Amino acid sequence: MNILLTGPNGFVGARIRDALTVIPAPSLRTLGEDEVRRLVDRAEPDVIIHTAAVSDIGACAADPEGSRRANVDLPLWLVGTGVKCVLYSTDQVYSGFGEGGPFREDEISPANLYAEEKLEMERRALELNPDTVLLRATWMYDMPRYGSPNRGNFLVNLLRAGGGEIALSSTEMRGITYVREVAEHMKEAVSLPGGVYNYGSGTDRSVMELGRLLAEEAGLRITIREAGPRRNLWMDTGRLNAAGIVFRSSAEGLRQCCLDYSLGR
Numbered sequence: 001m002n003i004l005l006t007g008p009n010g011f012v013g014a015r016i017r018d019a020l021t022v023i024p025a026p027s028l029r030t031l032g033e034d035e036v037r038r039l040v041d042r043a044e045p046d047v048i049i050h051t052a053a054v055s056d057i058g059a060c061a062a063d064p065e066g067s068r069r070a071n072v073d074l075p076l077w078l079v080g081t082g083v084k085c086v087l088y089s090t091d092q093v094y095s096g097f098g099e100g101g102p103f104r105e106d107e108i109s110p111a112n113l114y115a116e117e118k119l120e121m122e123r124r125a126l127e128l129n130p131d132t133v134l135l136r137a138t139w140m141y142d143m144p145r146y147g148s149p150n151r152g153n154f155l156v157n158l159l160r161a162g163g164g165e166i167a168l169s170s171t172e173m174r175g176i177t178y179v180r181e182v183a184e185h186m187k188e189a190v191s192l193p194g195g196v197y198n199y200g201s202g203t204d205r206s207v208m209e210l211g212r213l214l215a216e217e218a219g220l221r222i223t224i225r226e227a228g229p230r231r232n233l234w235m236d237t238g239r240l241n242a243a244g245i246v247f248r249s250s251a252e253g254l255r256q257c258c259l260d261y262s263l264g265r
């Protein structure tokens with residue numbers, strides 16, 4: 001199967017390249033619709049995995065025009081080529097709920113521009129081609145990667161706080177996913193039937209409990225203090241599981257990551 005991967009040097013894309021044989025797309029930042037179509041025609045893919053995006057909530061709010069082009073127009077141009085697309089969306093579509101969960105795919109409440117754009121992209125992509133797969137990803141983590149930009153993530157944030165303190169919430173429920181597992185499951189995700197899927201680890205532990213577990217597994221000397229109430233971005237992964245893709249729980253994923261990198265040993 002020929003897979004064209006957008007964003008191959010990004011946080012998720014770089015790990016997908018490690019896990020799958022793909023055709024890495026060049027940067028799409030400055031391309032127009034016709035150029036995107038020509039690029040896809042030349043690559044002759046069976047599937048497009050699209051990870052390129054403006055994935056930072058603050059960056060979207062600061063540049064609504066740029067983020068609409070990246071997060072709505074660009075994925076729709078790809079879907080418009082007629083090739084089956086697997087597009088990344090986000091658990092931020094649940095950001096308006098406050099508490100409660102875990103949330104199913106049809107229970108949405110976006111509370112920021114980034115989430116609104118991703119939702120619009122999901123809806124219009126499915127209208128254009130019902131075979132499109134939309135993956136609502138959780139917050140993902142990994143160790144920094146040689147030669148790649150190092151953005152903050154749950155693991156890196158705790159490592160950076162080592163010896164000091166960090167504030168986490170004892171009531172916040174959200175899945176946090178090891179990005180290597182996200183990449184591994186893309187082998188199966190490219191064959192999912194069209195539709196929207198909550199894509200990542202579930203959890204039965206609060207973010208504070210996950211932080212404590214990680215600190216213990218990684219041998220971090222760190223003080224974790226109460227951050228107070230936060231929004232629950234807690235996803236129900238039943239639909240994904242029924243389709244045959246089952247992630248480790250957030251706790252198991254953190255343990256696996258510590259084992260893989262020999263953290264704390």
Ligand SMILES: NC(=O)c1ccc[n+]([C@@H]2O[C@H](COP(=O)([O-])OP(=O)(O)OC[C@H]3O[C@@H](n4cnc5c(N)ncnc54)[C@H](OP(=O)(O)O)[C@@H]3O)[C@@H](O)[C@H]2O)c1
Nearest residue numbers: 007010011012027029052053055070088090137138139140
């Ligand atoms: N990281 C997370 O925890 C997380 C959580 C939930 C959902 N997601 C979603 O998962 C997907 C992958 O996330 P990620 O963290 O891998 O993203 P990322 O590393 O921030 O960005 C991926 C790539 O997007 C390209 N890009 C940046 N700005 C662009 C623009 N204006 N137009 C076109 N391309 C642009 C860049 O590639 P070039 O430099 O080659 O152009 C970049 O390497 C995104 O759709 C994101 O919304 C991520």
